[in-house]
Amino acid sequence: MKISTMAVIMAMTDEAKPFIEALELKKLACGLGDALPMEVYTGSVEGANLIVVVGGKDQRFGVDNVATQPATLSAYLAIEQFKPDLLINAGTAGGFKAKGAEIGDVYIGSGAIRFHDRRIPIPGFDGYGVGSYKTPDVDKVAEVLGLKKGVVSTGNSLDMTPEDQRMIEANQGAVKEMEAAAIAWVAELYDIPLVALKAITDLVDTDTPTQDEFMQNLKFASERLQKKLTDAVHCFAGEGIA
Amino acid sequence: MKISTMAVIMAMTDEAKPFIEALELKKLACGLGDALPMEVYTGSVEGANLIVVVGGKDQRFGVDNVATQPATLSAYLAIEQFKPDLLINAGTAGGFKAKGAEIGDVYIGSGAIRFHDRRIPIPGFDGYGVGSYKTPDVDKVAEVLGLKKGVVSTGNSLDMTPEDQRMIEANQGAVKEMEAAAIAWVAELYDIPLVALKAITDLVDTDTPTQDEFMQNLKFASERLQKKLTDAVHCFAGEGIA
Known part of the structure; x- marks a missing residue:
């Protein structure tokens, strides 16, 4: 599929800044509406429109x-206001x-995107809670850009409880x-x-507290994310997505 | 404050149905947009417009x-499309x-509305995660309508882990x-x-699994909710809110 407009959703300013600067995107004065904190940046890549929505x-x-x-x-408004034919959720993550x-490492969501903190043990609601939103075929872009592939699991907390771990x-x-997963729900609608493009700031299955590793590696991971995200938008604008 | 338009946000059809029937609300064919599952019902109470948005x-x-x-x-679109001067989130809950x-029992949110599943142990983000959204002064309406008062705590799961319990x-x-709390975030913006008006379906600090008690008491609690919600919208339409 040839792409004419891409919307990139990013939660944190520090995650988004290197990308916005590298692509010399312009800030849209009106954002997504007067009452809303989100910031919008626009530009173009190989003839395709590029929109970046940052959470503010x-x-x-x-x-x-941050969080869902x-x-x-952001996902709903990016879709309604800019009619993208591709959504990208870029940010940092735990590995x-x-x-x-x-x-x-920069991962690309592959296989599915799922919630790990919506436990609703009633038939039907259990599956709804997890979501299991589908991902496009990203095998080629992962190979070309040197990205790791994996299932992305979403929750509203930075830490990981034993129950989160079991669900993940x-x-x-x-x-x-x-x-x-919140963006994937809107995208599915x-x-x-x-x-989903996620740069690893911390290893959640080690003894270092996530918050310490996260703060320490946020800048480094965001720079890594910027490089791969730049390559990815060029790839999608030029060759489209399967 | 005199109320001219109230928007009631409800997650489940079974929670909303008794209220929609009792007030003979009419379903809006267009809902909140073609791609969205939400259902919208409209009517009037003592000269005030009444909108009910159900999650679909x-x-x-x-x-x-369900969930945030x-x-x-729903909250965002109810506000943008109908410009309410009062939001009501009505539904069932654990007590x-x-x-x-x-x-x-029907509780009215008093003191604050908080998240219990957004644990982000970084200064500033910790408070953001919990949210602590303010509630209006509901002392009078609670007394007149015979409602219990309390802090409403929100999470994306029906069950309660030890960490959830600690946060609650x-x-x-x-x-x-x-x-x-998700609706409160948008309302604050x-x-x-x-x-918040919440009828108790289950007692989460007892041995009965929440999901069993919830399913067993959903109809009874939704009927109780309907009565108090009907009283509440009449009260707000007539006397306003402090």
Whole structure:
């Protein structure tokens, strides 16, 4: 499929800044609406329109609007306002040493995108809770760009409780992050393919507390993410997506 | 404050049906947009416009769109499309025997509405994760309508892990449910008061599995909810909210 408009959804300013600067994107003054904190940047890549929506800051706490609620709204508004034919959710994430992840690796969502913190043990609701949103065929782009592939597993917390861990294992999750499944739910409603691109800041199955490793590696991982995301948007704009 | 338009956000059809029937609300054919599963019902109460947004069904799983992602979108669209001056999130919830809750009790959110499943142990992000959205002064309406008052605590799961329990205790949560804090986040962005009205289907601090008690008491609690919600919309339409 040839791509005419790509919308990239990113939660954190620090994750997005290297990419916005590298592609010299311009900030849209109106954002997504006066009441909303999201920031919008636009540009073009090989003839395709490129939109980046960043979550912006929480008014009271002054921190980035992470987790699934802002991501849901960003995805919905990116779709309604810019009519993209491809969504990309780019950001940082936790990886698993046991699955061969290293700090700075960039994964592309493959197989499925699932929730690990929506446990609803009633028939039908259990499957709905996990979601298991499909991913496009990313084998070729993963090979060309040197990306690791894996199931992305989403929850609203940075830490990992034993129950989260059990669910991530059941999800066959290789990447643990906080937004992708919410965006995938909206993408499914509109039947728009979603590519998840996640750079590893921390290894969640080691003894170092996630928050320490995350803060320490955020800049490095965001630079790595920028390079692969730049390659990816060029690839999608030029060759499209399967 | 005199109310001219109230928007009631409800996740489940079974929760909403008694209220929609009792007030003879009419279904809006266009809903919230072609791609979206939400259903919209409209009517009027004592001269005020009444809008009810119900989450609708998931296409793949055939179950109600519960949890915080659909609730976020319902709240946003209810606000943008109908410009309410009061939001009400009505539904069923878990209560705590230790706090004196009984099946069928209807609580009104008082003190705060908080998340218990967004654990982000980084300064600033920790407070953002919990949210602590303010509630309007509901003392009078609680007294007039015979409602219990308490902090509403929101998470994306029906069950309660030890970590959830610890967070709910830290939240001083009296009501455990799955949507209110997401709606409260959107309400705060638009500076619209949010009243949470929650009927207790199950006592989460007893040995009976939540899902069994929930299914068993859903109809009874939804009938109880209908009565109190009907009283509440009449009260708000007539006397307004502090």
